[in-house]
Amino acid sequence: MTTTKTAVVTGGTSGLGEAAALALGRAGWRVLVVGRDAERGAKVAAQAGNGSEFVQGDLFSLDDVRRLASELARRAPALDLLVNNAGGVFSAGAPTVDGLERTFALNVAAPFVLTNELVEPLATAQGRVVNVVTGIMHGFKTTLEQLAGPKASGGMMAYVRTKLALIALTRQQQHRLGARGITFVALHPGIIPTTRFGHTMTGLNPFTTVAPFFAKVFRLGVTEAVAAARYVKVGTEAVEPGSYYYEGVVRPAPALAADEAFSSAVWSLVEQQTTPARRAAA
Numbered sequence: 001m002t003t004t005k006t007a008v009v010t011g012g013t014s015g016l017g018e019a020a021a022l023a024l025g026r027a028g029w030r031v032l033v034v035g036r037d038a039e040r041g042a043k044v045a046a047q048a049g050n051g052s053e054f055v056q057g058d059l060f061s062l063d064d065v066r067r068l069a070s071e072l073a074r075r076a077p078a079l080d081l082l083v084n085n086a087g088g089v090f091s092a093g094a095p096t097v098d099g100l101e102r103t104f105a106l107n108v109a110a111p112f113v114l115t116n117e118l119v120e121p122l123a124t125a126q127g128r129v130v131n132v133v134t135g136i137m138h139g140f141k142t143t144l145e146q147l148a149g150p151k152a153s154g155g156m157m158a159y160v161r162t163k164l165a166l167i168a169l170t171r172q173q174q175h176r177l178g179a180r181g182i183t184f185v186a187l188h189p190g191i192i193p194t195t196r197f198g199h200t201m202t203g204l205n206p207f208t209t210v211a212p213f214f215a216k217v218f219r220l221g222v223t224e225a226v227a228a229a230r231y232v233k234v235g236t237e238a239v240e241p242g243s244y245y246y247e248g249v250v251r252p253a254p255a256l257a258a259d260e261a262f263s264s265a266v267w268s269l270v271e272q273q274t275t276p277a278r279r280a281a282a
């Protein structure tokens with residue numbers, strides 16, 4: 001009988017996802033590396049070892065997220081760990097094929113649908129979901145209209161709003177699906193200036209201009225290896241279900257994300273935005 005555990009890491013073809021996939025591989029895990037670039041994905045899977053594989057998927061398309069989920073479930077009928085790592089920040093621009101603002105689509109809609117579609121394999125393994133978020137000020141606020149729909153804009157504020165929504169969803173997932181034996185946590189990995197984070201913004205872009213300079217001069221942030229160790233820690237060690245892990249340590253979630261009425265409203269909004277018939281009727 002094999003004891004090898006299986007993890008899915010989205011955005012595993014570069015940046016923190018790649019570092020986390022390799023760290024899990026070193027810890028003996030089989031990793032299903034999800035991404036868009038088959039060449040890079042195959043390399044990461046080969047390096048991770050333990051029978052790891054690349055599985056292609058474009059998280060900007062909810063049809064593709066659903067197709068991807070069934071492919072993952074076929075390859076891992078018992079799934080021990082799902083790391084919803086893929087995420088980013090996009091300037092206002094053309095929406096996705098589903099009509100969603102891109103920051104919301106990648107940071108909220110895709111992990112929501114992927115997780116829902118993988119509940120059975122996760123429940124079979126009594127597995128865990130790690131939603132990768134960011135550090136957010138305790139009193140940060142957003143409205144539901146700013147999150148999704150015609151008033152949702154891209155940019156850095158959309159990034160923080162969508163990550164707040166993902167923390168809120170993590171709490172709801174624990175509340176609604178925890179009875180299936182699945183554990184949900186949110187992780188802020190720290191500031192890691194060496195990835196391609198922010199390069200997806202257009203126009204005068206601080207992430208490609210001043211940020212690398214300041215990061216280097218003031219030695220800001222941590223290495224990808226330090227961040228990857230945080231992924232492994234919250235993905236494999238004992239955790240508090242439903243919690244917000246700030247740089248790998250439990251912290252109180254931002255107040256709005258911890259508010260039951262707000263997080264429940266976020267769940268309903270995201271459910272509606274990711275269900276074509278319900279979006280059309282709204």
Ligand SMILES: NC(=O)c1ccc[n+]([C@@H]2O[C@H](COP(=O)([O-])OP(=O)(O)OC[C@H]3O[C@@H](n4cnc5c(N)ncnc54)[C@H](OP(=O)(O)O)[C@@H]3O)[C@@H](O)[C@H]2O)c1
Pocket residue numbers: 010011012013014015016017034035036037057058059060084085086087088106132133134135188189190191192193195196197198
């Ligand atoms: N770096 C930081 O300081 C920092 C701080 C806090 C939180 N985070 C979070 O950490 C996570 C990883 O970020 P990172 O720093 O590693 O950034 P990154 O280098 O930009 O990596 C983002 C990953 O997401 C993937 N991705 C983007 N769009 C996708 C799509 N439509 N379908 C499938 N995959 C897609 C990318 O794949 P491609 O290679 O194909 O583009 C890439 O692998 C994100 O959720 C980010 O918000 C980062």
